[in-house]
Amino acid sequence: NYFLLIKQFLFKGRTREFIFYNLLLIVAAAVLMHFGNDLLRWISPEHMPRRGGRKFRPSPWLFVIRNLTTLVTMMGLSVALKMTFRWFEVESERKELEKAKSEAELQNMKNQISxxxxxxxxxxxxxxxxxxxxxxxxxxxxxxxxxxxxxxxxxxxxxxxxxxxxxxxxxxxxxxxxxxxxxxxxxxxxxxxxxxxxxxxxxxxxxxxxxxxxxxxxxxxxxxxxxxxxxxxxxxxxxxxxx
Incomplete structure (x- = not known):
C-alpha cells in the first residue's frame, strides 16, 4: 500500500480503485493471518488458549475483527505517512520553482540596461x-x-x-x-x-x-x-x- 497503491492510484486521483485494492488487500491479509493462527495452533497445541485449565477454540470472528482493526489502522498510518512525505516534496519543489522564477525575473531586470x-x-x-x-x-x-x-x-x-x-x-x-x-x-x-x-x-x-x-x-x-x-x-x- 505504502510503496505501490498510494502512488499509483491515490496520487493520480483514482480513489475508487485505491479503496477497492486496499479492501482486497485487507481481506486477503486478514484471511492469511486467520489461517496462520490456525496453523500455529495445529503445529504447537501449547499455544491454544486455555479457559478453566482446559484448551478451547476461540470464535474465528474474534480473530477477524482484531486483524481487520489492526490492518485498517496500518493502512491509515501508511496513507498519512505517504501524504506527509508527499506534501514536503511538493512544498520543496514549489520553493525551488519560486526561487528560479525570482532569479529569472531579477536577471531580466539586470539585462534591461539599454x-x-x-x-x-x-x-x-x-x-x-x-x-x-x-x-x-x-x-x-x-x-x-x-x-x-x-x-x-x-x-x-x-x-x-x-x-x-x-x-x-x-x-x-x-x-x-x-x-x-x-x-x-x-x-x-x-x-x-x-x-x-x-x-x-x-x-x-x-x-x-x-x-x-x-x-x-x-x-x-x-x-x-x-x-x-x-x-x-x-x-x-x-x-x-x-x-
Missing part, C-alpha cells in the same frame, strides 16, 4: 570634448565606474548598498549631460556612505532608465524625481516619479 544608453552617452561625451573638456573627462570617469560595476558586480547575488548608490549617481550624472533646461531632475539618495546592507545589483536600473526614457518632453517642462533611502532598521525605500 545599449542605446551607452551609444548616446559616448556621443554626448564626444560632443563635450570640444566645448567642455573637463566635463567630458568626468563623464568618461563616470562611465568607466558604471561599466566596471556592470561587468564585475552584475553576477554577484548581493552587493553592499553603497555600491549600488554610487552606480545610480554615476548613471544619473551621465544622463544629466543630455537633459535640456526644460527637464527638472531631482535626486535624493539618503544612504550612509559605507552602508553594507546587502541588495541585488542593478535592481533599480530598469526603473530609473524608464523614468528618463518616458519622463522627458522635448517641447514642454518635465521632471524626474528619484529617491533612495535606508531606514535605521535596514529597510530600503526607493521611489521613481516622472512627468
Amino acid at each position: 545599449p542605446h544608453f551607452l551609444l548616446n552617452t559616448l556621443n554626448n561625451i564626444y560632443a563635450l570634448v570640444e566645448f567642455n573638456p573637463s566635463k567630458a573627462q568626468q563623464a568618461v570617469l563616470d562611465l568607466s565606474k558604471l561599466l566596471r560595476h556592470i561587468l564585475y558586480d552584475n553576477d554577484k547575488p548581493l552587493v553592499p548598498l553603497h555600491q549600488e548608490v554610487d552606480f545610480i549617481k554615476n548613471y544619473v550624472d551621465l544622463m544629466r549631460i543630455r537633459l535640456s533646461e526644460n527637464v527638472k531632475l531631482n535626486t535624493q539618495l539618503s544612504v550612509k556612505t559605507n552602508s553594507g546592507t546587502p541588495i541585488a545589483p542593478l535592481i533599480f536600473i530598469s526603473l530609473i532608465e524608464n523614468a528618463f526614457k518616458h519622463g522627458i518632453s522635448g517641447d514642454k517642462p518635465s521632471f524626474i524625481d528619484i529617491s533612495l533611502s535606508e531606514t535605521p532598521d535596514g529597510k530600503i525605500e526607493f521611489v521613481s516619479r516622472n512627468s
Whole structure:
C-alpha cells in the first residue's frame, strides 16, 4: 500500500480503485493471518488458549475483527505517512520553482540596461570634448565606474548598498549631460556612505532608465524625481516619479 497503491492510484486521483485494492488487500491479509493462527495452533497445541485449565477454540470472528482493526489502522498510518512525505516534496519543489522564477525575473531586470544608453552617452561625451573638456573627462570617469560595476558586480547575488548608490549617481550624472533646461531632475539618495546592507545589483536600473526614457518632453517642462533611502532598521525605500 505504502510503496505501490498510494502512488499509483491515490496520487493520480483514482480513489475508487485505491479503496477497492486496499479492501482486497485487507481481506486477503486478514484471511492469511486467520489461517496462520490456525496453523500455529495445529503445529504447537501449547499455544491454544486455555479457559478453566482446559484448551478451547476461540470464535474465528474474534480473530477477524482484531486483524481487520489492526490492518485498517496500518493502512491509515501508511496513507498519512505517504501524504506527509508527499506534501514536503511538493512544498520543496514549489520553493525551488519560486526561487528560479525570482532569479529569472531579477536577471531580466539586470539585462534591461539599454545599449542605446551607452551609444548616446559616448556621443554626448564626444560632443563635450570640444566645448567642455573637463566635463567630458568626468563623464568618461563616470562611465568607466558604471561599466566596471556592470561587468564585475552584475553576477554577484548581493552587493553592499553603497555600491549600488554610487552606480545610480554615476548613471544619473551621465544622463544629466543630455537633459535640456526644460527637464527638472531631482535626486535624493539618503544612504550612509559605507552602508553594507546587502541588495541585488542593478535592481533599480530598469526603473530609473524608464523614468528618463518616458519622463522627458522635448517641447514642454518635465521632471524626474528619484529617491533612495535606508531606514535605521535596514529597510530600503526607493521611489521613481516622472512627468
